Amino acid sequence: MRSIKDEPNLNQKKVLLRLDLNVPLSEGKITDTTRIDKILPTINFLLKYGTKIIILSHVGRPNGKIEKTLSLKPICENLKIKLNQNIELISKNLKEVKSEDLFNSHDQKIVILENLRFYEEEEKNDNVFAKHLASLADIYVNDAFSCSHRAHASISEITKFIPSYAGLQFNLEIEALTKITSEIKKPITCIIGGSKISSKINIIKNLIPKFDNIIIVGGMANNIIKYKGYEIGKSIQENGCEQIIEEIFFLSKKESCKIIFPEDVAVGKSLNGSPEIKELNNILKDELILDIGPKTIKTINQLIEKSSTILWNGPAGYFENSKFANGSVEIAKKIVEKNKNNAIYSVAGGGDTVALLNILETTNHFNFVSTAGGAFLEYLEGKELPGIKALN
Numbered sequence: 001m002r003s004i005k006d007e008p009n010l011n012q013k014k015v016l017l018r019l020d021l022n023v024p025l026s027e028g029k030i031t032d033t034t035r036i037d038k039i040l041p042t043i044n045f046l047l048k049y050g051t052k053i054i055i056l057s058h059v060g061r062p063n064g065k066i067e068k069t070l071s072l073k074p075i076c077e078n079l080k081i082k083l084n085q086n087i088e089l090i091s092k093n094l095k096e097v098k099s100e101d102l103f104n105s106h107d108q109k110i111v112i113l114e115n116l117r118f119y120e121e122e123e124k125n126d127n128v129f130a131k132h133l134a135s136l137a138d139i140y141v142n143d144a145f146s147c148s149h150r151a152h153a154s155i156s157e158i159t160k161f162i163p164s165y166a167g168l169q170f171n172l173e174i175e176a177l178t179k180i181t182s183e184i185k186k187p188i189t190c191i192i193g194g195s196k197i198s199s200k201i202n203i204i205k206n207l208i209p210k211f212d213n214i215i216i217v218g219g220m221a222n223n224i225i226k227y228k229g230y231e232i233g234k235s236i237q238e239n240g241c242e243q244i245i246e247e248i249f250f251l252s253k254k255e256s257c258k259i260i261f262p263e264d265v266a267v268g269k270s271l272n273g274s275p276e277i278k279e280l281n282n283i284l285k286d287e288l289i290l291d292i293g294p295k296t297i298k299t300i301n302q303l304i305e306k307s308s309t310i311l312w313n314g315p316a317g318y319f320e321n322s323k324f325a326n327g328s329v330e331i332a333k334k335i336v337e338k339n340k341n342n343a344i345y346s347v348a349g350g351g352d353t354v355a356l357l358n359i360l361e362t363t364n365h366f367n368f369v370s371t372a373g374g375a376f377l378e379y380l381e382g383k384e385l386p387g388i389k390a391l392n
Helices: 034-048 073-083 127-134 168-181 197-207 218-227 242-255 294-306 326-340 351-360 373-380 386-391
Strands: 014-018 052-056 087-090 110-113 139-142 164-166 188-192 213-216 258-260 264-268 276-279 288-292 309-313 345-349 368-370
Touching: 014 034, 034 052, 034 073, 034 168, 073 087, 073 110, 139 386, 164 168, 164 386, 168 309, 168 345, 168 368, 168 373, 188 197, 188 294, 197 213, 197 218, 197 242, 197 373, 213 218, 213 294, 218 242, 218 288, 242 258, 258 294, 264 294, 288 294, 288 326, 294 326, 309 326, 309 373, 326 345, 326 351, 345 351, 345 373, 351 368
Parallel strands: 014 052, 014 139, 052 110, 087 110, 139 164, 188 213, 188 309, 213 258, 309 345, 345 368
Antiparallel strands: 264 276, 264 288
């Protein structure tokens, strides 16, 4: 992939900049600006080199229809303040917009085209729609890694019609993921959570040959606890996972990768209850497993201490109730401690993990935190992402 940093002549070029500004909105207000904040370096880089920027993005799933509640207007207003720029939102039908219609004001350096998913052609990866978008500018920059697992017109097809580059944030995502999947500094440990083990099986299978330790926590771990013959009470579980779990243990033994799962847990009678620490053989039928226990935390922290690289995807428990966030908090503290000593390379990703790190205010103490949910996971599965393929 060519990086936008490699383009020698940017001055006065019109740049189509594909971003993921799909931020959470509540009554027209942005509730989390993380995705906006992460792409500011790319916009500032392009402004520094004298470009005129046409931002492409989407919000939500309007399914090819105009929905006023999914307008990019709140994002436009937020960017105006953050960048101190005169930014216009182009609400005209995109299929009728021409390059010469843009940047009518002499001081205008940025425009935003309204939600791409108002047009069904976007998600259909339509050739004509992509060609029209490309006609608006001189070069195209994809800085939306988190959308790059989608074969959409503004991600995939567009690169056939215009010189195309990866943005700064896109490159950072690829560099971080490459370091934990290809250029690995061992020992390497993965902490993986989530509710469904079937949704992460391909990631686990892809990582087992490369990793030294895979620690399974969260709802996924309940399936393993049950598989090992213990009572899990009313805990979240997934049916029909026995074969998947057998595969994991068989492959880990073959590849000398250690699989770690909880040896003690924190249970409650309800999600709003209070924790009680229990050994696996003491869980009652009316109890919920909602966090890992102190013995498990100690085991995990010992593995983090010995690791040179760590990947974290998925909290250790039901962190939405702070009483069951202890496992996740202790894991985060240990990684941060190692990071401060430059003794570990740490990558975290996934919506719940990012939300947890934001609550703990530890995001800046990881080497890289990915906001790319689906793309992050599909890359870890070893899949070829349409957005990367297009740029290559």
